Structures are given as C-alpha cells and as structure tokens.
Amino acid sequence: MSAAVNIPSQFEIVDQPLDTQMTISMGPQHPSTHGVLRLELVLDGEMVVKTTPDIGYLHTGMEKLFEYRKYQQGIVITDRMDYLNPLGNNLAYVMAVEKLLQLEIPERAQTIRVLFCELQRIASHLVWLGTHALDLGAMTVFFYAFREREKILNLIEAASGGRMTPSYFRIGGLMMDIPAGFERRVQQFQNDFPQAVKEFHKLITGNRIFQKRTQGIGYISAEDAIDWGLSGPSLRGSGVNVDVRRTNPYSSYESYDFEVPTEADGDVWARYMVRMREMTESHRIVAQALSRLRPGSVKADAPKVVLPDREAMKTHMDALIHHFLIVAEGFDVPAGEVYHPIEASKGELGVYIKSIGGPKPARVHFRGPSFINLSALPHMSRGCMIADMVAIIGSLDIVLGEIDR
Amino acid sequence: MEQKAQPNVPENQPDLNPAGSTPSPAATALQREHPEYVTEVVAALAETTLIVPREQIAAACRYLKSTPGLEFNFLSDLCGFDRGPEAEPRFEVNYHLFSTTKHHRVRLKVLLNEDDPHVTTVTGVWRTANWHERETFDLFGIVFDEHPDLRRILLPDDWQGHALRKDFPLRGYEPYSLE
Numbered sequence: 357m358s359a360a361v362n363i364p365s366q367f368e369i370v371d372q373p374l375d376t377q378m379t380i381s382m383g384p385q386h387p388s389t390h391g392v393l394r395l396e397l398v399l400d401g402e403m404v405v406k407t408t409p410d411i412g413y414l415h416t417g418m419e420k421l422f423e424y425r426k427y428q429q430g431i432v433i434t435d436r437m438d439y440l441n442p443l444g445n446n447l448a449y450v451m452a453v454e455k456l457l458q459l460e461i462p463e464r465a466q467t468i469r470v471l472f473c474e475l476q477r478i479a480s481h482l483v484w485l486g487t488h489a490l491d492l493g494a495m496t497v498f499f500y501a502f503r504e505r506e507k508i509l510n511l512i513e514a515a516s517g518g519r520m521t522p523s524y525f526r527i528g529g530l531m532m533d534i535p536a537g538f539e540r541r542v543q544q545f546q547n548d549f550p551q552a553v554k555e556f557h558k559l560i561t562g563n564r565i566f567q568k569r570t571q572g573i574g575y576i577s578a579e580d581a582i583d584w585g586l587s588g589p590s591l592r593g594s595g596v597n598v599d600v601r602r603t604n605p606y607s608s609y610e611s612y613d614f615e616v617p618t619e620a621d622g623d624v625w626a627r628y629m630v631r632m633r634e635m636t637e638s639h640r641i642v643a644q645a646l647s648r649l650r651p652g653s654v655k656a657d658a659p660k661v662v663l664p665d666r667e668a669m670k671t672h673m674d675a676l677i678h679h680f681l682i683v684a685e686g687f688d689v690p691a692g693e694v695y696h697p698i699e700a701s702k703g704e705l706g707v708y709i710k711s712i713g714g715p716k717p718a719r720v721h722f723r724g725p726s727f728i729n730l731s732a733l734p735h736m737s738r739g740c741m742i743a744d745m746v747a748i749i750g751s752l753d754i755v756l757g758e759i760d761r
Numbered sequence: 762m763e764q765k766a767q768p769n770v771p772e773n774q775p776d777l778n779p780a781g782s783t784p785s786p787a788a789t790a791l792q793r794e795h796p797e798y799v800t801e802v803v804a805a806l807a808e809t810t811l812i813v814p815r816e817q818i819a820a821a822c823r824y825l826k827s828t829p830g831l832e833f834n835f836l837s838d839l840c841g842f843d844r845g846p847e848a849e850p851r852f853e854v855n856y857h858l859f860s861t862t863k864h865h866r867v868r869l870k871v872l873l874n875e876d877d878p879h880v881t882t883v884t885g886v887w888r889t890a891n892w893h894e895r896e897t898f899d900l901f902g903i904v905f906d907e908h909p910d911l912r913r914i915l916l917p918d919d920w921q922g923h924a925l926r927k928d929f930p931l932r933g934y935e936p937y938s939l940e
Contacts, residue, residue: 411914411915412913412914412915412917420925420929421931455806455807456806583888584888584889585836585837585887596861598835598864692805692806693806693808694808695808695855695857697837704837706857708838708855719840723838727896731889731891732889760915761915
C-alpha cells in the first residue's frame with residue numbers, strides 16, 4: 357500500500373512487454389461505486405494502469421422529459437437528479453426560471469432558501485462522510501453520520517412533507533411558509549451539531565489507518581483540476597478558492613459571513629478536510645439565516661405565476677381564476693436563455709434553460725458537478741493501487757442520479 | 762404575463778448577475794482584437810452571448826483562455842440545442858465559460874446545419890470538454906471533429922437515433938432490449 361504514495365499520478369506507465377496486464381470490470385454492482393457505475397480497469401498486478409468509467413445505467417431521459425412538462429412540473433424532476441441534495445437542485449432550477457421571468461423574491465423566502473440549502477449541504481456531506489469512511493473500513497462513522505442526517509431530514513419533512521424529494525422551492529418563492537415552532541427545532545439541531553462534528557473528528561480524523569489510506573492518494577494539481585473542470589470541494593481540495601456563493605452570489609449569499617475552506621494538498625485527505633470544514637461553515641450560515649428570519653411573505657407578488665394562498669382562493673374570484681389557469685395551462689415564460697450556476701454540495705450545479713415562449717421550456721440542461729468530477733477520475737487514478745480506487749471515488753462524492761440524469 | 766421578452770436589459774432592472782452584466786469585457790475585447798471570431802453579440806438577462814463561426818470556435822476559445830484580463834480558464838458547461846427539424850440552422854452548441862481568477866462568465870454559441878453538424882472539438886483547450894462533447898454527440902448527433910474519444914456516453918452503444926432531437930419521440934421508437 358505504501359508504494360502507491362510515492363507514485364505521482366502524472367507518472368507515464370510504459371506498456372508492459374511481458375503482457376502481464378489484466379482488464380477487470382469494477383461495478384456496476386460494486387458497493388463502493390455509490391450507485392451503478394462501472395469502471396473498466398486495466399491492471400498491472402495491483403496497480404491501475406488505465407481507468408475507463410462507463411456510465412448511463414441510470415439514464416432516464418430527464419432532460420427530454422422537461423421539454424414535455426410545464427415549468428412548475430419540472431421541479432419534481434430535479435429532486436430525482438442529485439437525490440442527496442434535492443433542495444439545491446430545486447434552487448438552481450427555480451432561480452433559472454425566475455431569472456427568465458425577472459421575478460423579485462421576498463427576503464423571507466430567500467432566507468429560508470439559504471437555511472434549507474445549507475442544512476441540505478450538511479446532510480449531503482454526512483452521507484458522503486458515512487459512506488466514504490465505510491468504504492475505507494470504518495463502519496461506526498456511518499451510524500453517527502446517519503443519526504445526524506436523520507435530524508435534518510426530519511426538519512425538511514416538517515416543512516415540505518417530503519424527506520428525499522421535498523420540491524419545497526417553487527417558482528416565485530416557497531411551497532408554503534415554515535410551520536410553527538420550526539425555528540426552535542432548527543435551533544435544537546444547531547445546538548447538537550458541533551458536538552457531533554467533534555465526534556466525527558475523534559472517530560476518523562485522528563485515525564492512523566484512515567490517514568494512511570487518504571494522504572497522498574488521488575493527487576490532482578490546481579491547474580489540472582481547473583482544466584478538468586472540477587468544482588466544489590474537489591476543486592477547493594486542490595487549493596483553488598472558487599465558490600459560486602462568492603464568485604456569483606445568489607439568494608443574498610453575499611450578505612452572509614462565512615469562510616470558503618481550501619486545502620492545498622490536492623489528495624483524498626485534502627478533499628476530506630474541505631468537506632469537514634464546510635459542514636462547520638454551513639452550520640454558521642444556518643445560524644445567521646435563523647437570526648434573520650422576519651415575518652413576511654414567502655411568495656413573490658406575481659399572481660399569474662405563483663399559486664395563490666388557499667384562503668384567498670376560497671374567497672377571491674380572481675385568485676381562483678389564476679389558480680385554475682396556472683394549474684391547467686401553466687404560465688408563459690418570455691423567450692430567452694439563461695445559465696444559472698449555484699454551489700451545490702458537490703460543486704457548481706448549472707442550469708441552462710432555453711425558452712421560446714409558452715408554458716414549456718424548449719431545453720433544460722443540467723451541468724451536474726458529479727458528471728464532470730467523475731470525468732477526471734482516469735486522470736486522478738493513474739498509477740494508484742486498486743484498493744485506493746475506492747478512496748478516490750469516495751473523495752469525489754459522486755451521485756449517479758445526477759451523472760446519468 | 763406582464764413581462765415582455767426583452768432583447769436587452771433595461772437600465773432600471775435589477776442587475777441579476779453583476780459578474781456578467783453588459784457589456785461584457787470579453788465581448789468587447791474579442792470584437793476589437795479578432796472581429797472574425799464574432800458574428801453577433803447578444804446581451805440579455807445580464808448574460809452575454811457571442812455567436813462564433815464554427816471554424817473559429819477552437820481559436821476563439823484559446824484566445825479567451827490565454828488572454829490576460831479575460832482568463833476564461835474554466836469550461837463550466839457545454840450543451841446542445843435542437844431548434845426543430847424545420848429550422849435552419851438547426852443546431853446550437855453553447856459553451857459556458859468561467860474564469861476562476863476574474864470570476865466572470867460568457868456564453869459562446871455555434872450554429873450548425875442539419876446536413877453538416879460538425880464542429881471542431883475544444884478538448885485541446887480544456888480537457889473537461891471531453892465528456893461534455895460526448896454527451897452532446899450522444900444526445901444530438903453533433904460531431905466534434907478531432908475529438909480523441911467520441912463515443913456514446915449515456916445511451917447504449919447500439920442505440921439508434923439521438924434522443925434529445927425534437928423529432929425523437931419521448932418514449933422512443935420501440936422498447937429497447939439488451940438482446
């Protein structure tokens with residue numbers, strides 16, 4: 357195992373004259389491929405000479421489906437892409453449509469969106485932490501991480517009714533306001549979480565085996581990371597300080613006080629540390645969002661786009677008509693095209709929407725961060741040991757639902 | 762609908778994306794230095810789109826990447842669009858560029874005819890374009906010349922047709938079988 361540490365990933369491996377290479381298929385049912393990813397590995401002994409990812413097992417034609425659905429019906433499709441970060445996907449999609457419609461979102465709705473996105477980021481990182489440690493043989497972390505994630509899923513469920521597929525953000529605001537007593541429940545999670553992070557650090561950060569298996573493995577330099585289009589924690593693990601929340605702020609992120617953690621080493625360990633520190637930063641943002649919640653509307657003032665409140669619908673004729681028209685016919689979106697990037701838990705999640713007018717989009721394209729991060733895997737895994745492959749895949753934090761779409 | 766389609770961002774509108782507000786420095790620089798790279802500049806919704814002739818796309822990308830002050834060293838996204846079987850030119854390829862140092866964005870667009878959907882690859886400029894272009898080839902049938910590994914990526918190798926074309930039915934032609 358220690359031999360792999362000394363081999364730089366740019367190391368050119370000459371074809372073996374003795375024909376000792378072997379090609380094996382890793383996945384699609386391999387537990388550490390986090391879904392249905394197949395890797396075609398060319399091995400020389402235990403060393404990986406060449407990696408060819410084979411994807412598409414989960415392809416369900418979601419981008420095609422968008423073109424046959426009204427704008428508001430597309431939100432539920434986004435939940436199913438990166439199923440560990442559904443609220444981030446919701447946000448990217450609805451903000452792109454709002455940009456086409458040039459809608460102003462009320463401050464309360466923006467704050468709640470930030471609150472939920474950061475909670476979701478923590479939840480997504482907790483799944484990564486649990487499974488990444490599990491892949492490397494540390495089983496206990498999984499239970500601790502999922503215990504904390506359960507609390508966040510309960511919060512999401514309390515607000516939206518769904519745990520994995522909330523569809524909580526709607527075009528023009530939110531589905532509905534947060535329930536009574538919700539702030540208190542978030543505060544409870546906030547009080548408990550720092551202790552949980554300490555436990556995670558105690559469990560694996562100081563663990564010699566975990567360190568040996570992650571430090572110096574899967575190295576990628578800053579230039580290569582940019583060239584390969586890595587984003588999110590995978591890019592910041594190579595020392596590049598780029599976070600869409602800072603570079604192109606959205607949903608009032610520019611007014612929050614948080615750090616963008618970076619690590620210079622560019623290996624699995626650096627990406628691990630970035631995500632661990634990011635959870636603490638997200639925890640800080642949640643605290644700020646919580647203190648900013650002021651009473652107000654959570655829906656934009658656009659009666660032809662946003663569904664009216666239930667009470668208004670029962671008492672006002674025009675609200676009833678608008679409700680009927682939005683549900684039955686949808687709303688017209690002016691022609692145009694937008695590309696809206698957000699910082700999802702895995703990196704830059706960009707949504708490209710092309711509208712030619714009418715209630716259905718002409719094209720919706722998702723720039724899934726997992727898709728692009730995975731494309732750099734052959735580069736990062738050259739010359740590594742086959743056992744380290746598992747660590748490198750885990751450090752990229754891929755979700756196949758988003759890769760295959 | 763109160764909002765009308767706006768070809769340009771009116772001055773009283775809130776600046777939705779300050780980093781990409783008009784006029785983009787990239788657009789003006791590219792037009793001044795290399796007018797042959799740009800046939801049209803569209804500024805709408807706080808985003809800048811440059812229409813680039815398809816022969817020039819790789820050169821334009823290389824220029825945008827390497828010029829100090831522009832430094833578009835990060836290809837955010839590359840995606841296709843089908844305007845429909847009747848439209849001419851039928852296909853669009855969109856390149857969304859980003860700079861990790863200057864933090865600005867720009868969109869390049871190449872228009873392609875149906876009978877000759879070929880465009881030069883930009884994998885030589887950014888290696889990340891590899892999978893983007895494979896995906897666009899897979900779903901639209903747009904061929905990226907000189908691409909090192911142009912195979913289908915999401916759909917099976919023996920799939921017939923290109924699924925995101927407008928004339929491809931939503932449910933496909935017939936149930937796909939592995940046999």
